[in-house]
Amino acid sequence: MRDLPEIFDSFSEARRQGFLAMKSLKEQGFGVAGIFCSYVPVELFLAAGVIYVGLCSTSEETIPEAEKTLPRNLCPLIKASYGFAVTDKCPYMYFSDMVVGETTCDGKVKMYEYLGKIKDVHVMELPRTQYKESSRALWLSEIRLLQQKIEQKFNVEISEVKLREAVRKRNRERALLKAVYELSLASPPPMTGLQQLQILYGAQYRFNHEEKVRELEETIKRIKEAYTAGRGPVSEKARRIVITGCPMGGATEKVVRVIEESGGVVVAYENCTGAKQYDRQVAETGDPCEALCDYYLAIGCSVMSPNPNRLELLGRLCAQFAADGVVEMTLQSCHTYAVETQAVRDFLKARNIPFLSLETDYSPGDTAQLKTRAAAFIEML
Ligand code: BJ8
Numbered sequence: 401m402r403d404l405p406e407i408f409d410s411f412s413e414a415r416r417q418g419f420l421a422m423k424s425l426k427e428q429g430f431g432v433a434g435i436f437c438s439y440v441p442v443e444l445f446l447a448a449g450v451i452y453v454g455l456c457s458t459s460e461e462t463i464p465e466a467e468k469t470l471p472r473n474l475c476p477l478i479k480a481s482y483g484f485a486v487t488d489k490c491p492y493m494y495f496s497d498m499v500v501g502e503t504t505c506d507g508k509v510k511m512y513e514y515l516g517k518i519k520d521v522h523v524m525e526l527p528r529t530q531y532k533e534s535s536r537a538l539w540l541s542e543i544r545l546l547q548q549k550i551e552q553k554f555n556v557e558i559s560e561v562k563l564r565e566a567v568r569k570r571n572r573e574r575a576l577l578k579a580v581y582e583l584s585l586a587s588p589p590p591m592t593g594l595q596q597l598q599i600l601y602g603a604q605y606r607f608n609h610e611e612k613v614r615e616l617e618e619t620i621k622r623i624k625e626a627y628t629a630g631r632g633p634v635s636e637k638a639r640r641i642v643i644t645g646c647p648m649g650g651a652t653e654k655v656v657r658v659i660e661e662s663g664g665v666v667v668a669y670e671n672c673t674g675a676k677q678y679d680r681q682v683a684e685t686g687d688p689c690e691a692l693c694d695y696y697l698a699i700g701c702s703v704m705s706p707n708p709n710r711l712e713l714l715g716r717l718c719a720q721f722a723a724d725g726v727v728e729m730t731l732q733s734c735h736t737y738a739v740e741t742q743a744v745r746d747f748l749k750a751r752n753i754p755f756l757s758l759e760t761d762y763s764p765g766d767t768a769q770l771k772t773r774a775a776a777f778i779e780m781l
Pocket of ligand 1: 438504507646647672703731733735
């Protein structure tokens with residue numbers, strides 16, 4: 401049986417370990433689809449027996465190459481995504497038979513045009529608002545179009561029965577990942593925010609559903625056992641922080657590190673690396689495509705206008721996790737999140753919850769500055 405540090409290490413190494421697993425799956429004849437965004441209904445791939453994977457876009461390594469084509473003042477996530485594609489440095493991109501994009505932010509939409517010259521890119525047209533009947537009709541038709549595309553591309557049929565089963569499986573994964581982060585409801589939490597992030601981020605690079613479920617169940621059990629035995633890594637004095645903003649992982653772990661080196665502990669992630677993806681479940685009754693439509697369209701991303709669901713989730717997490725403060729991380733040149741910062745500030749001010757907004761990119765150059773700001777914020781909590 402593995403010990404807890406081994407389990408954390410294995411999640412932290414999951415993305416690299418996953419390369420070999422992916423190569424072997426390709427050799428066995430599995431189709432692979434690369435995705436970028438939480439709005440993509442991955443249940444369609446699960447139902448088709450196609451492996452899906454989040455594409456590498458969390459390091460600065462290939463940004464200089466991307467900047468030969470894309471403007472420098474573009475979000476690092478978009479530049480890194482494109483850079484990994486043109487340099488062939490991301491094995492997941494390399495192995496992807498198709499890539500699914502989505503019309504979230506303008507920079508991504510235009511980048512997909514260039515990406516389409518290298519890969520088979522299918523772009524889903526996401527509405528910018530969630531509550532109009534026309535938005536729902538558009539998104540439902542986009543989900544059905546993606547289903548057709550997958551069926552043609554991989555020569556499979558996605559029956560209603562298979563889709564229902566996929567919904568059930570993915571719901572199981574969501575529930576387990578939610579159970580992982582809800583361990584940090586305890587005070588002090590039984591894991592650091594960095595450890596929690598490593599599990600949430602690493603789990604997406606486990607491609608076998610049954611193994612993933614088993615590993616998550618074991619992880620939850622082992623964390624609980626260590627905590628009950630008094631082996632917790634977090635001081636009782638640590639200030640409890642909820643993170644919001646752009647997706648995290650890879651280079652942006654630096655934000656979590658500076659918070660936790662300054663006397664804070666991240667207890668929950670409202671962003672796409674955490675609760676935004678795992679808080680809710682897809683309905684398991686009724687037409688599965690309609691259930692997917694309602695679930696995905698309700699994701700509270702800043703590309704939606706208005707975007708009340710982000711604030712609803714953030715407010716709920718702050719209350720549940722007894723947050724001492726909220727730290728927002730926005731990526732440079734991400735206009736939708738940057739504009740929404742004021743709305744988040746006002747929302748939290750009305751609830752007397754201290755708030756710090758940090759803007760960053762994928763380079764380590766601003767770490768000292770981030771540390772100074774995080775330390776000053778935690779000091780005043
Ligand atoms: S659902 S957060 S994964 S869009 S950071 S590329 S928005 S300029 S990543 Fe996201 Fe889907 Fe929303 Fe989640 Fe554009 Fe902003 Fe860059 Fe972004």
